[in-house]
Amino acid sequence: MSEVRVLLAALGFACMSIKETFEKLEGKGALIGYITCGDPNLEMSLKITKEVARGVDILELGIPFSDPIADGATIQAASDRALKAGIRVDDCFRIASEIEGTPKVFMTYYNLVLQRGIDKFLSDCVDAGVSGLIAPDIPIEESDDLLRASEEYGVDLIFVVAPTTDDARMNRIIEHTKGFLYVVSHLGVTGAKDSLYEGTINFIQHVKTVADNRIPIAVGFGISTPEQVENIIKAGADGAIVGSAIINLVSEGMDDEGDFKRLRDFLKSLREAAHRA
């Protein structure tokens, strides 16, 4: 059975790959939207996630972890809400499998991958149509097993570079990254910020030079407004990742059509900014 899946994945039957998604945008910036699965509960999460999926170019689905050290207060709180509501990793795969038409990647911490079993986790990704995986606590030095399995199942393993990453290391990371390179915009954890950090634009330009069109680069951490999205795409990024700002909006309550319209409008403004730049 798993061989059939691998074959299907290899032939691209699962869904549009991340690479193709960037190619299809033909130079326009991609909006990558993050949402935590299961926040505030399974039923609402499914509705919200479907709405977010319709408004972005790539959907980044967070599987909540009890101890998310790379995340700030917003995503930690979202994870806590989801876990309190009893969300399981199985539920996250279920949510993912119900999202169609938008390329999806998972973002989660390595222990959840390990406990499911690396092979099972990745083969379940293929089944649920999830094209990639971001695990913020696994640097390339520790990723041999995950790399081997991700190649086998055809799931893109997306690594992170940060302002502390030197060029030699960045090159090594780029060589092993599939889908896109996740560029952390500044020193810190995730969380919406009013303005871009000094140095972020220069850092993006630098990563772009080092990447040398080998792989699309997408910038995340602290990006929350259309203006910020536009600026980072203009600086050379191929994608902008917005997470905490979306969660801040939905955590105010998604009780009626008006709330969903606000979400829709927010995503539209971000996406237009990404495409315009």
Next chain:
Amino acid sequence: MVSEGKFGKFGGMFAPEILVPSLKELDAAFKRFCSDENSKKELEYYLTEFAGRETPLYFCSNLSREYGCKIYLKREDLVHGGAHKLNNTLGQALLAKYMGKTRLIAETGAGQHGIATAIAGASLGMKVDVYMGSVDMERQRLNVFRMKLMGANVIPVETGSRTLKDAINEAMRDWITNVESTYYLIGSVVGPHPYPVIVREFQRVIGKETRRQILESEGKLPDAIVACVGGGSNAIGIFYDFLKDMNVNLIGVEAAGEGLDTEMHSASCCMGTDGVLHGAFTKILQDDDGQIKTSHSVAPGLDYPGVGPEHVYLQEQGRVNYVAVDDSETLDAFEILCKKEGILPALESAHALAHALKIADEFKDGIIVVNLSGRGDKDVETFAAKRGVLV
């Protein structure tokens, strides 16, 4: 791609990319520090003149008579600050200075590591911020005030279970944000490489002294060494220089809390399963999805759902035996040591003593060394409450 800092398959550097270059820099700086004569002398000076080393290896004549074997206590409770923690914080604070860092951050559960960091920071003139779960702050109010007295800023952590593991999460987030100016001073042999090695090396002084002292007083090595294990720094510190002496039984005592058959314990070696927490592949308490469980122990310093990776390796190798002692046995041992020897042990250390008294029969006429890792002033209120006494 060679991964560093493994003990067999355990350990490693499972850290966000932002930190990886800093962890490598720390590893290199630590190696330079260890071979730097001035640094060695400076650490030695502070350990002797400030911390009060060496600590006695005390023969408990009353207990020994009663239990039929020679029971010695390694008196880490007499280290300045009241616990073995200062061995590590002085070492790491000097390392931080050597690296040109100006600010120390630390996590604390019971408050002992926070205090030891505050002491080192005050003494060496460094700014100290300590993260502490708000539940722990409530349990350890006196220690919170002691930290503040010594100039440390104590930051309450309101996320997750609001205990030690959450304080570590928050300290890591701070470090991720301020990595260029800040030194993260971890309090136990946990975390990503090189921390388990750094903390072990600074705590090895316990075992080195014990070895010399027992040879002086008994002319031979002990039959058993018993130490409590939360993260496991006092245990690795006393065990390490005896690892090659196969006739010395090494026993790590975890917290069985309300019982290993309940969810209310902190026994990661005994009951945990393989997983990644706080940067290391080790044994952790987790559910079948991999979510980290909340631990429990009457001793806040043992209340942690993971354990240092080197301990798991030593367990796998069969070199160290890991057992667990519950809250009630611990309280009994706490009281026994007060009454029989006039020594007030920390509840953490009372776990080790409780096990030593339990196995005394197996070592008739032999020698057991217990690492008395801290003093129990901080635990008197807890003890009184558990015994239903008002103080």
